Amino acid sequence: MSRLEDYREIAPKGTIDFLLNLAKNVEGKKILHINSTRLGGGVAEILRSLIPLMQDVGLEARWEVISGNEEFFATTKAFHNALQGQEQRFTSTMLRTYQEVNKENAQRLSLVADYVIIHDPQPAPLIEYRPSEGKWIWRCHIDISRPQWKIWRFLRQYVMKYDGVIFSLPKFSQRLPIPQFLIYPSIDPLSEKNRELSAQEQDQILRRLHIPLDKPILLQVSRFDRFKDPLGVIRAYRLLKKHHDVTLVLAGGGATDDPEGETVLAEVREAARDDPDIHILLLPPDANLEINALQRAATIVLQKSLREGFGLTVAEAMWKGKPVIGGFTGGITVQLVYGVTGFTVNCAEGAAFRMHYLLDNPEIMAKMGEDAREFVRRNFLITRHLGDYLALFNFLNKI
């Protein structure tokens, strides 16, 4: 577990002392984060890093997880999809289960705190059981720019009872009578996925994954999902291959329990057939060191998504000083300042053109990687995330 002091040499100069000063007004306040899983997923990853740092600056921070049955999680998964714009059907039984499970959790958990942060839709109805003291914030990590309106209207009745909401991008904001704050997610530079690796560690991992190092490596790390456009990546690679001899690595997981994922994976395998320079890796969800090594070995990292919530894999690669070419969508556009910290593109041809340009101009690639790392240092590290929360608590303390 990393301590705040460990970030002193990593965060921008003066940040740690600044955070300690920012925390003074809210020192000793009780902070409660509630989400629906302790393992797996971006929210748990952030909370695992954030809670100890909040404790380090003098907050009494704790993290609780709601429990639920299979039906509850099937319902909340449908919520998730519907809020991200997919058409879903909901029965009254599903909605009742959602409410009942939250009621049971409210009885089981202590909800007393000065600031309560409820993450995502699963525990949102806990607001019905808020004690008389404390400010409650709903933190939405998903893209609700085009929600299925019926389910948003249902969820909105809970959201409106909060003292404020946090979204990851301005386009996710909604018409609400409560304050809406913008807080970007973040990466932890000291986590297994992002920490420095020795050359020996990196070599061992890459050997184990059978990744050859004799050619420049193009890498995309993502689920085998149509929204991540792996076929578009292969098309871009083929266009580039006429000019540069490169290796393409498509690394991801999550296909086994997802019927569509399996179909996409089969399509990707079919498209890659007979090409020894395309490597498809199926990684388990906890393959953090493997992703770290792959990103560090890559020459160019791609995130050619067609739709994306925030896309923190972009920041992970940028932090490792890599030039990133990403799809012009969601949070990728916030991370990639066009031509400075990376390139956003709109089609496979655009990706091929930018890869070609970068490989022909290694000095630009190096400068872009440097600028990308500095941009992440300022904007997407966990220390900035902590600062945003402290600023929010300071603000709520005054109103």
Add this chain to the structure above:
Amino acid sequence: MPVPKVQRKKMASNPFHFVGCWELREMLGRSARDEEQLMEAIEEVSLDSIYYHTQSFFLRHKYIAGPYPNDFATWAAIQVRDRVLGEKLGVLDPYDFENLESLRSEIVSIIEEHLSQLTFVPRVTYGEPFYFMQSRIIAVPTGLQARTLTEFREILATVDISAIYYHIFEARLRLGKRQDDFSRWVEEQLNLPDLAAKIAKLDFYMTSLETIRHRLIKLCDEVLEGKNSK
């Protein structure tokens, strides 16, 4: 004429307290897809929103400057692809205005005049809508204070960059002072009017906070090394 040594070492009776800040960003849930909607919203949103889109830009782009130093100009040029309006709005310097209300009024006038010369309303086709935001600036005392020009210069070199923002931009427009905090203190407490005038004359708007820091340090060094007039 060089500043006498005794004046360069003058001890201020009231020290300069360095205050940093953190910007909490608030979304208004309002967006614009064309330039008319943009203009109407600019007329109606809070002054904190005008401030966000024209000033606090510096807090968010520490290393990398956007094409224009305000979000309205950047949006028109990049998202709408109306480079004419982008250039017209981009040239605005908020410090030419008495307050945020008069700045708002000028922005609206520029867009209105621009639209009056067109037969259609330029809108976003491929780009992103404009999302209105507002700033909540949280002031954070750094605990650092200077009583002499030497101390002032030393702290300037190392203080969190947000303190440069707070004492220049936040002080001048949002807090309603017509002068930045640095030049005022140098003049009132160290009795160095020439240095104060040079600080006040720095063109803050077209550069980055780190560049401003370097320019301030250079001006202090000139006085401390006895190269400059008072």
